[in-house]
Amino acid sequence: MGYLFLALAIASEVVATTFLKFTSGEGVTLANRWWAYAIVVVGYVASFVMLNFTLSRGVPLGIAYAVxxxxxxxxxxxxxxxxxxxxxxxxxxxxxxxxxxxxxxxxLGAKR
Structure with missing residues (x-):
């Protein structure tokens, strides 16, 4: 179950990071790209929450963070x-x- 949460953490972080592209550039303001900022914030918060669930399900910190x-x-x-x-x-x-x-x-090197 921990690795399912890790997959969700990765997916939400990738979505958030990808949408950072829409928050940058010439003429970009909060007013005209609020939706991109919202996706970035929600994505990163969801990612860290899922990463926390990953750790609480027994996946070691070093492995979870590296993956x-x-x-x-x-x-x-x-x-x-x-x-x-x-x-x-x-x-x-x-x-x-x-x-x-x-x-x-x-x-592969992690102890089971």
């Missing part, structure tokens, strides 16, 4: 490439692969 951060970084990078057409160099792609490998090694 939450690493998977979030990878997903946001891929979303920014696909949706916002942001460039990813081969070096950055290699970094994404290394992040995935690091998260997998942390998870």
């Amino acid at each position: 939450w951060g690493g998977v979030g970084i990878v997903l946001v990078s891929i979303i920014s490439w696909l949706v916002f057409k942001e460039f990813l160099s081969w070096v950055q792609i290699a970094g994404i692969v290394l992040v995935i490998g690091g998260v997998l090694l942390l998870e």
Whole structure:
């Protein structure tokens, strides 16, 4: 059950971080982008609440935070490439692969 909450924490953090893109830029004010600010705030609050539920279900802090951060970084990078057409160099792609490998090694090395 802890890993279900971790998945929800990751999903809400990725949504919040993605919507940060809509809160920035020329001419962006709270008045004309209030919906994006609301999604960012709700997403981050939900993410931390779900992360708390993850920890209270016995998932170790180091593992939960590494998976939450690493998977979030990878997903946001891929979303920014696909949706916002942001460039990813081969070096950055290699970094994404290394992040995935690091998260997998942390998870596989955890005592059960």
